[in-house]
């Protein structure tokens with residue numbers, strides 16, 4: 599059976615050209631970048647060249663890129679790093695109620711250590727209102743963290759507007775751009791951010807490598823202590839193959855970007871329209887237009903997301919019931935709850951995320967298979983009988 603992968607927001611297959619670019623770092627150029635003989639210098643050359651190429655894709659300077667083990671570490675570094683560096687100036691952090699667990703749990707950790715956290719609400723489309731942010735700011739606010747696009751429902755937040763507010767008041771501003779880098783244009787200056795998290799494995803690069811963009815002059819307390827790699831900001835021998843693969847993936851992602859965005863948007867809207875037309879009592883979650891070109895998130899009443907997922911899997915179709923990180927527990931999605939979706943419905947979202955190898959036939963296959971699964975499940979459903 600041909601398998602259809604529609605969970606690109608969880609991770610992406612590594613692009614064959616990325617794998618090819620990484621191979622020399624495993625054999626002839628295996629050196630440690632800190633070594634001063636030729637093997638080391640060669641490896642260091644690779645790392646610095648990659649840093650420059652990655653920086654260029656987001657309109658940053660190369661010394662503003664700090665490599666990390668991925669998005670989670672970049673988020674933790676940004677949030678804890680700023681909080682500890684600015685502890686003397688204030689203890690108030692503003693974030694949103696729809697962040698990825700990496701940001702949310704880092705904030706909760708700080709909350710337990712004397713920091714005050716404001717979790718901004720969102721509207722029913724998952725959008726943050728910059729006016730709410732303005733109201734939440736106090737003279738103790740040291741950090742604002744708002745994600746660029748939500749990983750569950752795909753809503754794109756008004757980052758540039760928030761960036762203006764933060765800049766005017768001189769408050770450090772972080773965005774988790776893991777879902778947008780490589781997917782839509784990202785320019786750190788247009789967005790007005792001081793810190794921006796990214797990861798390679800969501801843009802056809804390898805797992806275990808990411809980066810934090812740190813605007814010149816931003817003070818961060820490091821939490822990886824050891825050697826003076828990354829200009830003393832993040833100790834540990836560089837993941838040279840990962841870094842080289844990350845740079846290649848970034849460049850590939852931004853080649854012919856507008857064409858790919860259009861292609862995905864077309865497939866996305868086809869899938870959305872098809873589901874809403876073919877399955878009654880189904881609804882789209884997230885913003886109808888301000889959403890990632892590859893994200894479809896729906897609620898299908900009188901079904902369970904998890905059960906739909908397992909039934910689709912039997913047909914070779916891989917999707918997600920919310921996000922990869924929360925799919926192993928039965929808690930309703932905090933994102934849907936924040937959007938005002940009732941608890942009993944927030945249990946059953948179904949998320950399709952499309953990507954480079956998604957073709958129109960895949961979408962047609964979903965539209966052929968899913969309505970039958972829904973009918974079958976509803977026939978067995980105790981909800982439907984009682985609710986009519």
Ligand SMILES: *Cc1c(COP(=O)(O)O)cnc(C)c1O
Pocket residue numbers: 607608667668669670671673698700745747748749774776777797798799800806808
């Ligand atoms: C995947 C993801 C992360 C975590 O990145 P890892 O590299 O997997 O640690 C953080 N934030 C968002 C929005 C994500 O989608």
